[in-house]
Amino acid sequence: MAAVSLLICDDSTMARKQLLRALPQEWSVSITQASNGRQGLAAIRQGLGQVVLLDLTMPEVDGYHVLAAIRAEGLQAQVIVVSGDVQDEAVRRVLSLGAVAFVKKPAEPAELRRVLAGCGLLVPSPGPFSPFPGADQKIGFHDAFRETVNVAMGRAAALLAKVLGVFVQLPVPNVNVLEVGELHMALADAQVGDQLTAICQGYISAGIAGEALLIFHDSSLADMARLMNREYSEHSNMEMLLDLSSILIGACLSGIAEQIDVVFSQSHPQILGEHARIDELIRGNQLRWKKTLAVEISYSLENHDIHFDLLLLFTERSVQRLTSKLDYLMT
Known part of the structure; x- marks a missing residue:
């Protein structure tokens, strides 16, 4: 029986490797990999994707557009x-x-x-079985950690979506080791001349420590208050932002912790630089931040003019511990 042409379409090398390791070893498949939706569609058009394992959050062309194109083109x-x-x-x-x-x-x-069998897609090979090509590929730290953050980000969004009754639009998370000056540049797009309010919350585990910074554009606060059926006032806004911070920061850190098998202790959230501009926020904290492993996630709520940015700033010393926790994924 001819092998099934399988396409794995995901922008993360780590995610593609995880899928290769998860595939049933007896499945008779010929495998093609794509790192974004544009490449994935090209492969499908060439007949290389009878079965497609498709990610949603990808640069250039995301998974929703891939599905729409498959349907439109038949x-x-x-x-x-x-x-x-x-x-x-x-x-x-x-x-x-x-x-x-x-x-x-x-x-x-x-x-x-279970899913492959339930869809009638699992065609067994007579064997003998060997690892699929690429299943043993070595992965770099940034790719492995970005995929870990991606999973945690999705779980946090799902919780926020249930609380607010909205659809949360997710980006591809950015992961970089930055000096404080570089962090300022990375956040330049977040400002866009707007005033900001930020919530800061520290976290620590064995060998891992950092600060989470959730930045809200003040122009979004009135819409956020209406969405949450809150009175729009200075006091209620701060309560609202603290509540949202607890949900997003807590869920995201919990998602990371579960994947790397650690437990984070979190400090109480604090309002940082209320109604300050981003340069003031960074200048006031540059002695603490210095060099950091920075994770940047920009959330937005569909059909609402509401945007906020979550930054997870890990201390430089945390990288060694994170690397050791991710080592089993990277090798």
Whole structure:
């Protein structure tokens, strides 16, 4: 029996490696990999994607657009979405666009096998079996940690979506080691001449420490208050932002901790630089930040003029511990 042409489409090398390791070893497949939706569509058009394992959050062309293009062009591909965006609405949308199933990241081998078998896609090979090409590829720290953050980000968004009754639009997270000056530059786009309010919350585990900074544009506060059925006032706004910070920061840190098997202790959130501009926020904290492993996630709420940026700033010393915790994923 001819091998099934399988396309794995994900911008993360780490995610693609995890999928290769999770595939049933007896599955008779020929594998193609794509690092974004544009490459993925080109492969499908060439007949290299009878079955597609598709990520949603990707640069250039995301998974939603890939699904829409497959339907519009009448391409022959059975798509299983494998994503860290686990919002109920995300699952509903991909199924309505023609995906045959949804699997949350990181895909567990047993769950992936169950889904493939349930969709009638698991065609066994007579053997002997050997690891799929690329399953043993060595992964760099940044890619492994960015994928870990991506999964945590999706879980945090799902919780926020349930609390607010909205669809949270997710970006590709940025992960970089930055000097404080570089951090200022990285946040320049977040300012856009706007006034900002930031919530700061420290966190610590064995060998890992840092600060989470959740930055709100003041122009979004009135819309946020209406969405949460709150009275728009100085006092209630601060309570509202503290509540949202607890949800987002706590869920994101919890998602990271679960994947790398640590437990974070968190300090009480504090309002930092209320109604300050971003340069004032950074200048006031540059002695503490210096060099940092910076994770930047820009959230926005669909159909609302509401945007906020979550920064996770890990101390330079945390990198060694994080590397050791991720080592089993990278090798």
